Amino acid sequence: xxxxxxxxxxxxxxxxxxxxxxxxxxxxxxxxxxxxxxxxxxxxxxxxxxxxxxxxxxxxxxxxxxxxxxxxxxxxxxxxxxxxxxxxxxxxxxxxxxxxxxxxxxxxxxxxxxxxxxxxxxxxxxxxxxxxxxxxxxxxxxxxxxxxxxxxxxxxxxxxxxxxxxxxxxxxxxxxxxxxxxxxxxxxxxxxxxxxxxxxxxxxxxxxxxxxxxxxxxxxxxxxxxxxxxxxxxxxxxxxxxxxxxxxxxxxxxxxxxxxxxxxxxxxxxxxxxxxxxxxxxxxxxxxxxxxxxxxxxxxxxxxxxxxxxxxxxxxxxxxxxxxxxxxxxxxxxxxxxxxxxxxxxxxxxxxxxxxxxxxxxxxxxxxxxxxxxxxxxxxxxxxxxxxxxxxxxxxxxxxxxxxxxxxxxxxxxxxxxxxxxxxxxxxxxxxxxxxxxxxxxxxxxxxxxxxxxxxxxxxxxxxxxxxxxxxxxxxxxxxxxxxxxxxxxxxxxxxxxxxxxxxxxxxxxxxxxxxxxxxxxxxxxxxxxxxxxxxxxxxxxxxxxxxxxxxxxxxxxxxxxxxxxxxxxxxxxxxxxxx
Numbered sequence: 001x002x003x004x005x006x007x008x009x010x011x012x013x014x015x016x017x018x019x020x021x022x023x024x025x026x027x028x029x030x031x032x033x034x035x036x037x038x039x040x041x042x043x044x045x046x047x048x049x050x051x052x053x054x055x056x057x058x059x060x061x062x063x064x065x066x067x068x069x070x071x072x073x074x075x076x077x078x079x080x081x082x083x084x085x086x087x088x089x090x091x092x093x094x095x096x097x098x099x100x101x102x103x104x105x106x107x108x109x110x111x112x113x114x115x116x117x118x119x120x121x122x123x124x125x126x127x128x129x130x131x132x133x134x135x136x137x138x139x140x141x142x143x144x145x146x147x148x149x150x151x152x153x154x155x156x157x158x159x160x161x162x163x164x165x166x167x168x169x170x171x172x173x174x175x176x177x178x179x180x181x182x183x184x185x186x187x188x189x190x191x192x193x194x195x196x197x198x199x200x201x202x203x204x205x206x207x208x209x210x211x212x213x214x215x216x217x218x219x220x221x222x223x224x225x226x227x228x229x230x231x232x233x234x235x236x237x238x239x240x241x242x243x244x245x246x247x248x249x250x251x252x253x254x255x256x257x258x259x260x261x262x263x264x265x266x267x268x269x270x271x272x273x274x275x276x277x278x279x280x281x282x283x284x285x286x287x288x289x290x291x292x293x294x295x296x297x298x299x300x301x302x303x304x305x306x307x308x309x310x311x312x313x314x315x316x317x318x319x320x321x322x323x324x325x326x327x328x329x330x331x332x333x334x335x336x337x338x339x340x341x342x343x344x345x346x347x348x349x350x351x352x353x354x355x356x357x358x359x360x361x362x363x364x365x366x367x368x369x370x371x372x373x374x375x376x377x378x379x380x381x382x383x384x385x386x387x388x389x390x391x392x393x394x395x396x397x398x399x400x401x402x403x404x405x406x407x408x409x410x411x412x413x414x415x416x417x418x419x420x421x422x423x424x425x426x427x428x429x430x431x432x433x434x435x436x437x438x439x440x441x442x443x444x445x446x447x448x449x450x451x452x453x454x455x456x457x458x459x460x461x462x463x464x465x466x467x468x469x470x471x472x473x474x475x476x477x478x479x480x481x482x483x484x485x486x487x488x489x490x491x492x493x494x495x496x497x498x499x500x501x502x503x504x505x506x507x508x509x510x511x512x513x514x515x516x517x518x519x520x521x522x523x524x525x526x527x528x529x530x531x532x533x534x535x536x537x538x539x540x541x542x543x544x545x546x547x548x549x550x551x552x553x554x555x556x557x558x559x560x561x562x563x564x565x566x567x568x569x570x571x572x573x574x575x576x577x578x579x580x
Contacts, residue, residue: 083293087212090285092502094208095201095495097286104200109510111186111193116514118182122526123518124171132356135160163356163364169348172526176341177334179530181537185331192324194507198317201495202488208284209484214277215289217477221470222274225267228466232260235462239455252455259459298483300492305417308490312409315491322405326398330537333395336387342376392540399542409489416486423479430472437465 095101137143137158144152172179236256242248281289302308313319347370354364377384444461447453487493496504 083291085290086293087209087295088499090212090281090289091205091208091495091499093287094204094285095502098204098284101197101200101204104197105505105507108190108193108197108507111190112511112514115183115186115190115511116517118179118186119515119523120518121175121179121182122172122523122530123520124169126167126169129166129168130164132163133161134356161356162353163359164351164353166349166351170345171347172343172345172530174342174344174530174532176338176343177530178338178341180527181331181334181338183527185328185335188324188328188331190511192321192328195317195321195324197507198491198494199321202317202491202493204284205493205495205498206481206484206488208281209295210481211277211281211284212289212292213295213477213480215274215281216292216295217473218270218274218277219292220473222267222270224466224469225263225270228462229260229263229267231462232256232263232459235458236260247451248455255455255459259463295480298480298487299498300487300490301483302486302490305414308413308417308486309410311490311492312413316405316409316489317491319402319405319409320491322398322402326395326402329391329395329398330539333388333391333537333539336384336391339387340377340380340384342374344372344374347371347373395539396542399539413486413489416482416489420479420482420486423475423482426475427472427479430468430475434465434468434472437461437468441465 135158137160139147139156139158143158144156147158236253239248239252239256243250243253278289302311349369349371350367351369352364352366354360441458441461441464444453444458448455448458484493487498492498495502
């Protein structure tokens, strides 16, 4: 080997000192999840152009240590900045400020008001009615003849006025069971809304966790890609030096340049993916990610798939919401039947009437009256029957949705469980693959310097090592997100269960407020009296679609081959009346 290639070889040798830890420190890179201001202050290698020898090569590692991939809490991983943001803070901020979750909370409050509307059916209503009138009459001959002579002489016209006032109070005694059914249905709908809110919260937390680990993984990927780009730039310089010494060919230079440009493309894609994950984090949490600390182990994970399924049957929010929705529609069956039942109410009236001018309380007639009204429906033109049939069919649909939710729950749990197990197994295999890839790269580089390996062999080994590192990061990310998705299906991914020291939203407070609004001491008495005329909630059987006795088969296809020509256009004439 000539002396002309020794400077480049010494530069590469500085990357891999013999007898030392070959992968002791990662290349300077943006802080994981750091803000743009923090990232601009961190040491980031400049883009490597062909023929450019990076400065300070002695401190630049060729790869990432297994310890750094396994324990990202090493401050060296994040440059010179300590983490100042963690997963708990991100989850708490999203829980407190996410607009989608806040909107669902207000929708639940609206469901609470449905309970107030149902309770109003058994509560009294009161109103004041005041009316007054004035009448000016020009009497005819018959009327004038009937008037006293004095009146006819003093005023040939007749003026009258009156003033009436009433205080009316109505108290329902029995609604035929409709109020009872509506109250039960409103309660079930509120419980369904609470479970749906739990589901929305779980979905939000899964997305926040995924965005958090995506930012960390993608930032680490950018660091690996930047280190790879710097190393390939140094490799290209060595190849050029050896070409000038007559040891290599233009093909070797082209191979190194190809790998260098490919690394630059991969780095650009990694940076774009990092910014995309940062934007997703910001959209969910409401702020930009800072320097992110390693994600902790998630609590409440099941020990087996059987434990997962058993827990989900009790706490899965989607299944619970479907069950409560079925109860609400079942109550509407009784409400529909109550439309044909008799109703009973009482009315009390206190009134006064007399002249408005001149007004004197002693001249007013005061009256008090009470009336009980019994309404017995006889014929409704088929309205009640239609309401009952409609309620029965909707309840049957809700019963089927319970089974659909259960099947969906089981499928999601099995999928999340298998994804978690598969990702963990991949992580174990990739650790062994990473150790082998290190030996492969080190040996290829040493043999390359001895003339036993080609440039392609070294570049291939270096690329295999980098891709293994990135694959290991992705497997760890996939396992963590799958664990979060599994907790979501189990109904355990809630701020109140996985975090401490946070202020939780109390959905029951607004339900109690809706019940207390306009409440009266005798509400319970009227409610029990209304039960006398209530109907049951007998459900109709669910009909199964008939199956053919023979084994089903696919209908025969149209004979002849399909047209081999490509479709280049389609009909563009609009349907009449659908366009301007």
